[in-house]
Amino acid sequence: MAKLIVMYRTPKDPAAFDRYYFSTHVPLAKKIPGVMKYEVNDGTVATPAGPAPHHLIAVIEFASLAALETALASPEGQAAAGDIANFADGGADLFFFEAKEA
Template identity: 45%
Template structure:
């Protein structure tokens, strides 16, 4: 089975300071605690979008799972639902974009 990941892309918040505080103090700890079956969590702060005045997203979170089945089981669990709901609640710049992906890695 291929590894899978959940990708959550947060638009630029209307209140950057409040979003960052809620993300770091509430959301990340919740994701670590309640997303059952995850193997890795990567939280990226977008610093630029070359060729654009402003990046369309402020943060991108990637949560890895050993399989798509494990990811889907997590998303349908109470902890997954609570964490996804919290992501929507704190995203003051608009609803975050949720995507799932099969992962292929190439090490150089």
């Protein structure tokens, strides 16, 4: 299994971010081939030291790293990646990796 983690830093207008993210970006991202699971935080993102500089964290699961890389290269993956600039004015960091149970 492989995971794509997208960490969205706090935007200028969190309510506008949420509206766009859930009404436009999520449906677009769910069209990416091979998405097995799509999760986001429910509520505030925190750290042991207090609030995090992130508004939203998405965790998207794929069958393998190869499937994830193929998905990101697909037209749907490119469309979703290109859409980030339309709403994430605080910036976003993307991480992907092969995952295993510890």
